[in-house]
Amino acid sequence: MTKKIYIFDTTLRDGEQTPGVSLNPQEKLEIAKQLESLGVDVIEAGFPRASNGDFEAVKLISQNIKKSVVTALARCNKGDIDRAYEAIKYAPKKRIHVFLATSDIHMKYKLNMTEDQVLEKATNMVTYAKTLVEDVEFSAEDGSRTRKEFLYKILESVIDAGAKVVNIPDTVGYSIPAEYGELIKGVKENVKNIDKAIISIHCHNDLGLAVANSLAAIENGAEQVECAINGLGERAGNASLEEVAMALKTRKDCYSNETNICSEKIYRVSKLVSHFTGITVQPNKAIVGANAFSHESGIHQDGVLKNRETYEIMTAESVGFSTNNMVLGKHSGSHAFEDRLITLGYNLEKERVMEAFKKFKDLADRKKEISDRDIEALVNQGVVPIEDVYKLINFNVTTGNNIESTATVKIEYNKVEKIEAACGDGPVNALYNALERAIDIKPELKDYSIKAITSGTDALGEVSVKLTLKDKTVLGIGVSTDVIEASLLAYMNALNKLN
Ligand SMILES: [Zn+2]
Incomplete structure (x- = not known):
């Protein structure tokens, strides 16, 4: 008999904790829409208590997503749970996801709480969340390093309190497949009321085993997999959604499971996430890497x-x-x-x-043959339109090996034209120096990278820059056959996002 496996995507929550990644609410909504059309069962939209930006993004998503369950993360306290509820309340299908650490090391050093206190708090907060929504998930943080008897006990207690889903994460990516599979089997055999809840898993990739651990857990009774597009997430990331989904599909003979994922949409979502996060997928990455289907020999x-x-x-x-x-x-x-x-x-x-x-x-x-990759680069840029407060009118650079580069930039800001010139170490530096003089804010350039979209001398160059102003970091992308122009466009794009 085929069993349904629920795909829980955490690209927008755990994935957004990837170092250097910061998405604005519009970008998150666009990703959420793509996840919904991909067939994801549950979209973890964020952690509303973490910041106002997170709250707004979750709210926007809950107002727009109809088919998938929208969930938000909350620590075990009323303030977090209320805030999560306020953000997700608009969604037709909503879930509150509360978590509390249950391993000895986390309870002793992080929480400074005893097992009894943790048990009581988790149970009380699941009970409280149930007064707001019907669908509550509880995560036993650092579940894979939790004393088993205590894990069984706390899961039984939160299920009694009404948790519909219990998640046993391998928070630190320490488990290996056989052991993690055994853990799930133990939960299934020893938690008395486990038939009233869905067992969920959440694996991190510190040892490169996140997908393998997830599959071992499914073999042993887990029915919900938490994963992220392109394997994004804290540190080495989460189990990659595309790898889990395609392993289940390709090896249906072994798993006899079914997911709701429309696999033909995987590549497009992967590209969009990569574009918005600025995190390029490695070419040899399974399923979505550029070389995943090319045969060289x-x-x-x-x-x-x-x-x-x-x-x-x-x-x-x-x-x-x-x-x-x-x-x-x-x-x-x-x-x-x-x-x-x-x-x-x-x-x-x-x-x-x-x-x-x-x-x-x-x-x-400017370019004779335009490939699909070129089209993707052009189109992804306009997926979330932003207002062009800063507009580039023209630029000019002089550069060479024995002269200092000089640049002039003419821009329009709030309908006023400004022209500035500057020198610099190379054409991009000179241009950026000129541009910085023409604007009235002082953002810090955190990152600059350039890549060719296709091969050939007329290839499109895609430049991404990261700018930080106060506590806001944005990613700007510029695309052109001229890499100097792409550099300038990327900076302008970031400036418009900062606005
Ligand atoms: Zn995680």
Whole structure:
């Protein structure tokens, strides 16, 4: 009999704790919409008590997501739980997710509480959360290092209090598959009322075992997997959603489980998350890496040509990876372009399609063949439109090996034009120095990186910069066939986000 496995995505909560990642509410909403269309059962939208920005993002998501359950994280106190409820209350399907540490080391050093105190607090707070919503999940933080008898006892108590889902996380990524599987089996056998709740798991990848541990837990009775797109998350990250989903699908013969995931949408979500977070997926990453479906060895290529199954256990198409490259150019019309967008999984409003088409035409003047990767780079930029308070009018740079680079930048800010010039160590530095003189804020440049979207000398360059102003950090992206221009556009994009 096939059993349903619930996919709980925590890209927007644990994933956002990835060092250096910061998403604004609009970007989070766009990701949540994509997760909903991917078929994710539960979307963990954030930790509302953590900050006002987090609260607003969770609220926005709960106002817009209809099919998936929207959940928010709360510590075991009324303030956190109330705040979580205020943020998720608009969602048709809502859940409060409370957590408390249960391992000896966490209770002794972090909480300074005894087992009895932890048991009482967890039970009371689940009872309290139940007065607000029907669906409550309890996480025993550091569950994999918790004394087993105590784990059974606390799970039984929170289930009695009404928890519908009990999560046993491997918070520190210490477990190995056989041991973690045994742990879940033990919970199933020893918690008396476990049939009244769903067992959930949440694995971290510190030893590279998050997906393996998750699968071992499923084999032993876990029914909900907490995971994140591209394996984002604290430290080495969480179990990767795409790997868990495709392992369950490809090896259905072993797991006889089913998920709600529409696998053909995986690649598109992965790209969007990578774009918004600025975290590039490594090329050899399973499922969504650029090389995941390319065969380099002649023997492999020959085999695949004769019969794909010689070296392919799943198709690129099954995860939405388009293999159709370099199809559009200068003479392609808006219909062909729109068709390509649909094939690539975009579902944009007419206005946004036309904006993207204009960018595409500009690009076609500078680049002969436009690949799907180019189109993704152009379109992802406009997915969440931002107001252009700062506009670039023109720039000029002089550079060379024996002269100091000099740059002039002309921008428009609040409808007023400003022109400034500066020197610098190289053209980008000179441009940024000039730009900094033209604006009235002093953001700090935290990060700058550049990559080519495709190969060839006319390739699109994508520059990402991170700017920090007070406690706000934003990511700006600029795309152009000219890397100097891309650098400037990235900085302008970040400035507009800071505004
Ligand atoms: Zn975690």
